[in-house]
Amino acid sequence: MTVLPILKHPNSLLRQKSAQVEEFTPELAAFAEDMKETMLAAPGAGLAAPQVGKLIRMIVMDASDDDADYGSTVLALVNPEITLSEGKMLYEEGCLSVNDYKAKVKRFARLQVKAQDACGQPFSLDYEGRRAVILQHEIDHLDGVLFIDHLSRLKQELYNRQLKRNSKK
Numbered sequence: 001m002t003v004l005p006i007l008k009h010p011n012s013l014l015r016q017k018s019a020q021v022e023e024f025t026p027e028l029a030a031f032a033e034d035m036k037e038t039m040l041a042a043p044g045a046g047l048a049a050p051q052v053g054k055l056i057r058m059i060v061m062d063a064s065d066d067d068a069d070y071g072s073t074v075l076a077l078v079n080p081e082i083t084l085s086e087g088k089m090l091y092e093e094g095c096l097s098v099n100d101y102k103a104k105v106k107r108f109a110r111l112q113v114k115a116q117d118a119c120g121q122p123f124s125l126d127y128e129g130r131r132a133v134i135l136q137h138e139i140d141h142l143d144g145v146l147f148i149d150h151l152s153r154l155k156q157e158l159y160n161r162q163l164k165r166n167s168k169k
Contacts, residue, residue, distance in 0.1 A: 001037040004052040009098050009163070015144040018048075018055045021078045024120035028058075032076040032118035035060045040071050044096045046134045048141030051097050058118075059138035063131055075125075077115035080139055083124070084112035091133045093147045099166070101159055105150045107133045 007013055021028065031054065039047040039060050046061040059080060063073040087109030094102040110128040113135055117123060127135060137147055148159055 002034045003041045004034055004038045006038065006042065006047075006051050006096050007053055009095075009146060009148075011097075013050055013053055013055065014097055014141070014146065016050065016055055017144050018050055018057045018142040021056050021058060021116075024078070024116070024118065028078075029118040032058065032060065032078075036074045036076065039096075040074065042096050043070070045130075046138040047096060048138045050141050050144075057142050059135075059142065061131070061134045061138060063125075063127075076118045077113070077125075077135075078118060078120075080113050080115040080135070080142075082111055082136075082139065083114050084110075086110040087128075089129070089133075091130070093133065093137060095137070095147055097141075098146060098148060098159075101148070101162065103148070103151055103155055103159075105133075105147050107136050111135055113139075 035047050035052060038052060046059060049056045049058045058078045060074055060076050062070060063075045064070055085108035088106055089109040090104045090106055092102050093105050109132060111132040112124060112126045114124045148156055
């Protein structure tokens, strides 16, 4: 397994839409394992393929119940699709591709998602709270959307100023 380099905003690949996975190969399964290893090494709660430079619809996520169990249940979801969303909640998010910035984002409180595993077997998930937020955050990446895009114009401008200051250092 390999820990892959994680792309950082404003890398243009992070803004592109990812393609559906049509072929389930041993290489795809190995890539899913590399993504899991990369997410755990970061450490992060989730990781989308575009964040490591591959524009395919695949994510990995920590599906453990709480921080004490971090990494005990890591799932790979290929071609994930939200089939039901309910309620609203505010949740503080960060991102492995957005350095040193966290903000509260309004998300759905409950989600149902259908996907395939890295071998092509279909499955579905029904999550609420933290895990529902992780799913939404990572699925956004597959559409070229970052969590900062959900923020108010003022918060986006504050982030952009911070990014410019940090790039000058």
